[in-house]
Amino acid sequence: MSCSSPDEIPADFHRIGLLTRRSGQPVQVPFRARLLKPTALAEVQDIHQEALRRLPEPGLVRADSEAFFAHHFSGEGRTLGVFAEDRLIAYGILGLPAGPDYRYDRFLEDLGLPAGEWPRMAQLIGVAVRPEWRGNSLHRRLCEWRLELAHTVHRWQIAAVSAPGNPCSWRNLLAAGLRVKGIKLLGGQQLRYLLHADLRGAPPLDSAGAVTVEVSAMTEQRRLLATGYWGYAAVVAQNVPQLRYARPLPP
Ligand SMILES: CC(C)(COP(=O)(O)OP(=O)(O)OC[C@H]1O[C@@H](n2cnc3c(N)ncnc32)[C@H](O)[C@@H]1OP(=O)(O)O)[C@@H](O)C(=O)NCCC(=O)NCCS
Numbered sequence: 001m002s003c004s005s006p007d008e009i010p011a012d013f014h015r016i017g018l019l020t021r022r023s024g025q026p027v028q029v030p031f032r033a034r035l036l037k038p039t040a041l042a043e044v045q046d047i048h049q050e051a052l053r054r055l056p057e058p059g060l061v062r063a064d065s066e067a068f069f070a071h072h073f074s075g076e077g078r079t080l081g082v083f084a085e086d087r088l089i090a091y092g093i094l095g096l097p098a099g100p101d102y103r104y105d106r107f108l109e110d111l112g113l114p115a116g117e118w119p120r121m122a123q124l125i126g127v128a129v130r131p132e133w134r135g136n137s138l139h140r141r142l143c144e145w146r147l148e149l150a151h152t153v154h155r156w157q158i159a160a161v162s163a164p165g166n167p168c169s170w171r172n173l174l175a176a177g178l179r180v181k182g183i184k185l186l187g188g189q190q191l192r193y194l195l196h197a198d199l200r201g202a203p204p205l206d207s208a209g210a211v212t213v214e215v216s217a218m219t220e221q222r223r224l225l226a227t228g229y230w231g232y233a234a235v236v237a238q239n240v241p242q243l244r245y246a247r248p249l250p251p
Contacts (some may be wrong), residue, residue: 008153009078009096011035015145019084023132029084031138033145036081036091038073043088044081045069051128059190060163064126068104069093072125076102080145082129082138089130092142094149095123107159110184110194117157122150124160124173139169143176147199156199161192164215167241170195171234177202180231180243183222191218193231205232205246215241 014034020026036044045066052063072079072093082090095105099118108121124146129138150158160178162170170180173195179202182194212235213220221231221243229245236242 009035009149010152013080013145013149015141017141019133019136021133021135024135031082031084031089033080033082033141036073036079036088038070040079040081040088040091041066041069041073044079044091047088047091047128047130048126050130054131057165060166061128062186062190069126071104077125078149080142080149082142084133089133090138090142091126091128092124092139092146093126094146095121095125096150096153096155097121097123105159105161107161107194107196108157110182111157111159111196113157120155120157122146122153122155122158124158124178127169134168137172139172140175143172143178147176147197151199158197158199160195161186162195163190163192164218165191167215167234174232174234180221180225180245182225183218203248203251205230206249207246210244210246212242212244215243221245 014032016030016032019029019031048064051061055061071077072095076098077093077095080092081088097118100115105123105125107123108117124143127139127142147158158178160173162173170193178195178197180193181196184192184194186192224245228247231243231245233244235244
């Protein structure tokens, strides 16, 4: 198997589509998604800051530094941007760690993957949509496009984290095929689901043995995860967010 480097990410990657909602109202506005250059740093940070200001509770999204964003335009990452009406309206960061010296999220270690998998890791490590454009499935699409990019450079091991209290985030990660495989404290204090997918394939889940747990029931979820269950589907019952867990079937 050949070993591709992050340099082979296609620089001309782009996607077009139609936005159908703005601030909840029906519209028809075309969008274009493409890889961003470092000159987009200020606009990306502006979207990030706006998202932080509007969080329903602090800690649901990590406040990332200018250095973090600057680091992921080339080399150990790429940043996808979505443009509409000549303005950046969303971004999604793909982390492509070169190896153990990578100075940001270390999901390989969190997932217990062997160190030999560093060149196979791709991390979905930051995303936000400007509030008026939410509800157009841009996050799900940004996840799918980043998985496509990861696939082109043979980075099969996809990892991400998402706050249990941020279902708008983890629902889209589940929809893109990631599964909750752990719970971690980001930066030692921010509670996060740890999600993972292997793009080479995953065993089917034993849905007959599935259990549904309230997202707030952390002890129960930790117990399920410790006994080999994966979180795979969002359920909402009487306005209470829940997560369905099942074990992968033996090969
Ligand atoms: C997570 C996020 C990117 C999802 O945006 P999106 O792709 O536009 O969301 P979706 O299209 O999946 O929205 C699905 C529904 O949730 C609603 N929704 C999306 N984000 C929402 C939010 N932050 N608060 C309340 N409702 C939200 C949408 O309006 C839509 O409603 P509908 O079902 O009534 O149509 C967006 O909420 C966001 O930018 N949040 C702040 C940053 C963040 O949380 N990032 C993830 C962790 S790093």
